[in-house]
Amino acid sequence: MIKKIYIKLILIFTVIFFAGNVTAFVIAYNTTEKNLLGGLADMLSGVTADSKAVYEQGGSKAETIEKLYSSGMIAVKFYKTTAELKKAYDLTDEELLSAENKPVIMVVRAVDKHGKKLPICIVKSGKQYIVAVITPKGLLLDIRVLTFRVSVLSLLIGSLLMLIASRIIVKPVRKLSAATEKIAKGDFNIRIHNNRRDEIGQLIKNFNIMAGELAGMEMLRNNFISDISHEFKTPLTSIEGYTKLLRDCKNDTERNEYIDIITEETKRLSALSGNILLLNRIENENIALAKSAFRLDEQIRQVILFHENKWSNKQIELQLDLEETVYEGNEQLLYQVWLNLFDNAVKFSGTKGLIEVRLKKKDSKTIFTITDYGSGMTQEEQKRIFEKFFTGDRSRSTEGNGLGLSIVKRILDMHSGTIEVISRPGEFTKLTVNL
């Protein structure tokens, strides 16, 4: 509707002011009427008394006195007959009688334009009656009118001041709006100067925080993308290279070797793209983690069965001790955790190796451990295994691309869980997950 907040504010101000004033006006008018008119009543008796005094002194005619007061706030009228008087003001005989000697104020049925009863002052002088009454002009110079004028003036001045005062809100809002537009366009470096402590100040503070977060995320994302494209380039170079060699190759053993390498690198690329999609999905999931209650021990069994051909081909012995556990979390993502951990254990175990998997509940926590007695890792490696793209000794990892454990850590973070590793090179590796 109305586009400018200034205009809105001015209109609101005007309406409030006006409404306030009119109401005050009406209330004041109705409650102070008596007093107001009371003040006028004094003036009326004064005028009446003076008129009587002057008239009875002689020397001035009725008309003269009437003319004297004709341009003022109070008019004086002489009535020669009671009939006229009664007609004009609808007075009773008793009332007329009371005005015989001294001026009497009566609130009579004489009404003004607004239907209000007005006081008149009436006194008998000789055979005539002198009546003092308020003229329209008098009414006009009433305080009520003054008040009204004051109101209008203060309204105008107030509006002007309001216009200036509004800036206190409108200015920062405009700034915020412009800055938000910049963020929408992709400029996350914008910050708004903030020296306020009120709600607007809080909003600006939060805006700056938000801009900072977005800038940070943007940087992470850019780094991630360049890391990934790097990770893709290496296997692709191998594949391209060895494929070319294949064409000219006459030697069977060499040919098979090249083919093996190509197959291996292709598998690595598959795993990589799968992991990237997963990682991406996890980052998005971060906003609203869908949780459900499910049997954790059964899930782990499913993971183990999924890998069956891998571990049975290596004739690996499994020792399982899985306590019946119900857990509430994101089923799909946690599946991925066990999958990656088990996958690693199998990968780094030798033929006929042993893998131990334990799931226990302790107090309100769930503890999962997986131990393999394979190659193990150095202290250095232990510190870094959860980093993205870290694969430890490259010669050992044939299919790995270093994302598996960073994904695991990420998922566990989302569930407020932790993961620790203990390992001795050449002996064993034990991973402990606390949920």
Add this chain to the structure above:
Amino acid sequence: MANILLVDDNEKIRKLMEIYLKRDGYNILHAENGKAALDVLDAAIADLIIADIMMPEMDGYELIRSLRNAGFDTPVLMVTARDTFPDKKMGFDLGADDYMTKPVDMDELVLRVKALLRRSKISSEKQILLGNIILDYDSLEVRTPEENIELPKKEFYLLYKLLSYPKKIFTRQELMDEIWGLDSEADERTVDVHIRRLREKFGASSEFDIITIRGLGYKGVIRA
């Protein structure tokens, strides 16, 4: 030999699958989308369908839906790049029998095709043949040359399940869910009891064995 219908808009993928499957003796039919697949099925019978999901004209989901609605219970293996859990769930809900995500290992594909065909045969004939022994689903009988043994329902179904997927490990939970139902009051020890009874009835002389994998579950194996 069996007819397999390959449905995928990518010709190279179809060619690749054809090479692998033909090696195992299957006959191959081609279609580049769901609609073409239905046309092919008007004129020929397929024992198994391998379908992609993302295809123009009619996608994989639509295809399965049409097939199942028309009463075709041909086994369907979905091979697709769509790998999220909701995608899989939708596939299975619509009636797919198996689901593989690309990139697909072709050897694994062939194995799954074999398993699906075997299951299909078993479920359509309702019998498992193991050397001299026949398990007949309708009569709950295990027929050996010496005798016919009728088993109580649960015991029979348990044995039948294990031997339908020989060498595949099933957890107690899985067996319970399938044979006793999801709402059953039975507990995992019930499965153990039934297995024990089966072992008592079919001792060392039978053609099959039930093996316990500690911590995991059971599997049925066929003795060579």
